[in-house]
Amino acid sequence: MTYKTRVDGRAFDETRPITAKVGVIKNAEGSAMFKIGQTTAYAAVYGPRELHPKFLQNPNTGLLRCNYNMMPFSGHGERVRPGQNRRAKEISMVTENALAPALDLKDYPNTVVDVFIELPQTDAGTRCAGICAASLALADAGFEMKDLVSSVAVGRVDERILADLNYDEEAYQCEKGVADIPVAMFPNTGEITLLQMDGDLSRQELQEALKLAKKVCQKIYEVQKQALKEKFLGESE
Amino acid sequence: MTEELLVQNKTVVVPGEPLAEGMGFLPSKGTYRDHEMIRAKRLGLVEIDGKVIKLVPLSGCYMPKTGDVIITQVFDVSFSGWRLDTATAYPAMLGVKDATSDFISRGADLTEYYNLGDNLVVKIINVTSQKLIDVTMKGPGLRKLQGGRIIKVNPNKVPRIIGKQGSMVSMIKFATNCKIIVGQNGLIWIDGTPNEELVAVNTIRMIEHLAHISGLTERVKTYLETQLGKKIEEVPPMEEQAYTPAPHPNYGEGEREHRRPQRYR
Numbered sequence: 136m137t138y139k140t141r142v143d144g145r146a147f148d149e150t151r152p153i154t155a156k157v158g159v160i161k162n163a164e165g166s167a168m169f170k171i172g173q174t175t176a177y178a179a180v181y182g183p184r185e186l187h188p189k190f191l192q193n194p195n196t197g198l199l200r201c202n203y204n205m206m207p208f209s210g211h212g213e214r215v216r217p218g219q220n221r222r223a224k225e226i227s228m229v230t231e232n233a234l235a236p237a238l239d240l241k242d243y244p245n246t247v248v249d250v251f252i253e254l255p256q257t258d259a260g261t262r263c264a265g266i267c268a269a270s271l272a273l274a275d276a277g278f279e280m281k282d283l284v285s286s287v288a289v290g291r292v293d294e295r296i297l298a299d300l301n302y303d304e305e306a307y308q309c310e311k312g313v314a315d316i317p318v319a320m321f322p323n324t325g326e327i328t329l330l331q332m333d334g335d336l337s338r339q340e341l342q343e344a345l346k347l348a349k350k351v352c353q354k355i356y357e358v359q360k361q362a363l364k365e366k367f368l369g370e371s372e
Numbered sequence: 373m374t375e376e377l378l379v380q381n382k383t384v385v386v387p388g389e390p391l392a393e394g395m396g397f398l399p400s401k402g403t404y405r406d407h408e409m410i411r412a413k414r415l416g417l418v419e420i421d422g423k424v425i426k427l428v429p430l431s432g433c434y435m436p437k438t439g440d441v442i443i444t445q446v447f448d449v450s451f452s453g454w455r456l457d458t459a460t461a462y463p464a465m466l467g468v469k470d471a472t473s474d475f476i477s478r479g480a481d482l483t484e485y486y487n488l489g490d491n492l493v494v495k496i497i498n499v500t501s502q503k504l505i506d507v508t509m510k511g512p513g514l515r516k517l518q519g520g521r522i523i524k525v526n527p528n529k530v531p532r533i534i535g536k537q538g539s540m541v542s543m544i545k546f547a548t549n550c551k552i553i554v555g556q557n558g559l560i561w562i563d564g565t566p567n568e569e570l571v572a573v574n575t576i577r578m579i580e581h582l583a584h585i586s587g588l589t590e591r592v593k594t595y596l597e598t599q600l601g602k603k604i605e606e607v608p609p610m611e612e613q614a615y616t617p618a619p620h621p622n623y624g625e626g627e628r629e630h631r632r633p634q635r636y637r
Binding site for chain 1: 384386387388389390402404406411413414415429430431432433435460461462463501502503528
């Protein structure tokens with residue numbers, strides 16, 4: 136039996152409904168909310184500020200520090216224990232690596248820019264939502280960036296290549312199994328800054344999945360762009 | 373080879389957004405060239421000047437520049453001077469020689485001059501590539517602040533709050549009878565009666581919010597008149613305002629780099 140229709144009735148290359156908003160946290164230098172289906176991510180940027188301990192300082196450039204946090208009752212399963220765990224540390228690290236190539240902090244030597252990503256509600260695709268929110272928040276804070284970063288998870292359920300898997304699809308029981316590939320890229324140039332995979336895929340399937348990811352990232356980019364411009368709508372004449 | 377502008381003048385663009393295509397255009401502040409394309413490097417307002425494309429930033433933190441007057445707070449006292457919090461990622465150093473023309477003997481207790489927590493209006497005399505900031509208190513209007521309150525605004529809106537030749541801030545000063553000092557780092561000191569201070573703060577918040585609107589001076593005038601219930605006649609020309617820095621040459625037209633070098637002054 137193949138996976139003919141998606142659990143929530145979406146087309147195979149369709150994402151869940153997306154809402155994005157910039158400037159949601161007043162005390163932060165920059166902030167954003169990115170919601171995709173039932174997954175909601177908030178990102179807040181603080182800094183540039185002095186970096187301690189001092190040995191971490193880099194006299195050539197500022198440092199980007201991300202903190203990914205899933206809130207205790209945000210998921211489907213049991214309560215997540217609050218605070219850092221191995222998974223959160225890994226995702227914080229890949230988020231940093233996904234955003235750093237876009238960001239230019241050369242003007243802020245010896246400092247750190249903190250990005251806090253909070254997920255009050257999750258339904259798979261959290262790291263992608265977090266990256267989208269964080270890149271909006273960094274742009275809102277006025278940092279120099281080569282490009283925004285758009286991110287989406289693509290994957291294979293049974294025989295089908297799909298965009299933006301939700302939790303039910305990620306946990307789908309089938310013969311061939313499920314593969315899940317979070318991708319982050321610069322939408323304008325198509326450079327990939329995050330590529331992970333859970334499950335297995337053939338070479339051909341992977342190529343197909345990446346092609347789909349690129350297409351979907353373009354759509355997400357449009358939403359991100361719109362959100363940023365909306366905040367400053369009054370500023371253009 | 374095609375050459376065309378992809379955005380209109382004075383529109384908001386996001387990082388990475390293509391602004392123009394073709395080698396005929398020149399990327400200026402806030403933009404970069406990516407092969408044939410000129411792209412935005414940050415969030416900002418596009419300004420097209422012939423073939424030169426630049427961005428006016430709408431957000432972002434304050435970058436210390438030589439000659440700027442800023443409001444700071446003492447957070448450390450050392451043998452040779454004071455360390456000041458500049459509301460940026462970098463502290464500033466105020467040396468004894470730059471602090472006062474008084475004679476201070478070696479080993480004197482510097483807290484007698486400026487103690488921890490004191491707010492000082494200072495002028496930046498030097499900024500290194502590593503953002504070590506040297507400041508001075510020798511100059512008109514540079515002093516320790518007593519009383520009043522300090523508010524923080526978006527440093528990108530400071531030129532608007534000051535206005536052309538300080539017109540905006542002197543109007544608020546005149547109307548509210550408050551003493552106001554605007555630091556380029558986005559800190560503003562306001563001193564007056566509680567009610568008048570409040571009006572001044574609200575007015576500044578309004579300017580910050582509506583900084584992009586043209587004819588803002590008139591709007592601020594009406595706002596002040598309704599708030600204070602009095603007519604604002606002629607705003608007297610500024611005296612005692614040497615400390616109010618000239619509006620940022622960066623704002624609107626002209627580049628900061630084009631300013632006359634110091635030695636010709």
